[in-house]
Amino acid sequence: MLRSAAAELIGTFVLVLAGGATAVAAATTQPAVYDLLGIVVAFGFALVALVTALGHVSGCHLNPAVTLGLAVTGKFPWRAVPGYVAAQLLGAVLASLATWAAYSGSGHSVVRFSTTMPAPGVSSGRAFFVEALITFVLVLVIISVATDDRVPAAAAPLAVGATLAACIFIAGPVTGGAVNPARAFGPAVVSGDLQALWIYLLAPVVGGVLGAVVYDRVLAPAHAPSPEEF
Numbered sequence: 001m002l003r004s005a006a007a008e009l010i011g012t013f014v015l016v017l018a019g020g021a022t023a024v025a026a027a028t029t030q031p032a033v034y035d036l037l038g039i040v041v042a043f044g045f046a047l048v049a050l051v052t053a054l055g056h057v058s059g060c061h062l063n064p065a066v067t068l069g070l071a072v073t074g075k076f077p078w079r080a081v082p083g084y085v086a087a088q089l090l091g092a093v094l095a096s097l098a099t100w101a102a103y104s105g106s107g108h109s110v111v112r113f114s115t116t117m118p119a120p121g122v123s124s125g126r127a128f129f130v131e132a133l134i135t136f137v138l139v140l141v142i143i144s145v146a147t148d149d150r151v152p153a154a155a156a157p158l159a160v161g162a163t164l165a166a167c168i169f170i171a172g173p174v175t176g177g178a179v180n181p182a183r184a185f186g187p188a189v190v191s192g193d194l195q196a197l198w199i200y201l202l203a204p205v206v207g208g209v210l211g212a213v214v215y216d217r218v219l220a221p222a223h224a225p226s227p228e229e230f
Contacts, residue, residue, distance in 0.1 A: 001080060004084075014095070016182065022039050024110055026039060050062065051161065099111055099187075119175070127196070134171045135211065147220075
């Protein structure tokens with residue numbers, strides 16, 4: 001359990017560092033060296049690499065919404081949930097501190113550029129809906145490739161990384177596209193921008209649990225119709 005939790009801490013650290021540092025670079029360099037595409041690629045590629053490297057060690061959740069979705073559907077033990085979630089949150093905080101250190105000339109406020117916040121004019125309700133929606137999609141794909149034996153194991157890293165990238169593309173202009181309570185938690189705590197944090201902690205959990213339940217209860221028992229059935 002401790003080794004698996006350590007893998008979750010390290011994996012979440014790398015994921016949040018890759019995307020968060022890229023977001024800070026996009027906001028602070030003149031001329032800008034990255035844009036939204038660069039941030040999406042950083043998160044997506046990092047997750048592909050991490051699922052490949054750590055999937056066999058801890059399951060490579062790296063996201064409390066994934067851990068809770070798997071637990072609710074009986075695919076992960078509830079007694080291991082606190083350790084996994086604590087490791088994920090700590091990994092995200094350490095990644096944000098590392099981003100601060102890398103861009104120390106701007107002080108800790110530089111981490112604010114990687115903090116997910118609703119865009120101007122976006123209400124809390126709309127931000128909640130968007131974060132829940134994209135996490136529904138991400139966790140539905142994850143639980144499919146991670147728990148259904150019909151899916152080739154080799155497909156998991158690319159499927160999960162590509163889905164994360166697509167989700168950030170969808171939500172980036174609206175909410176910043178956290179898709180992950182840990183990814184939102186680390187930068188928010190280090191930067192001190194906590195006013196919208198509740199959205200990014202709660203909405204992905206709601207969407208993630210719903211996505212896991214829909215796949216487990218509705219889609220997993222299905223199969224493509226065969227001619228003999230008609």
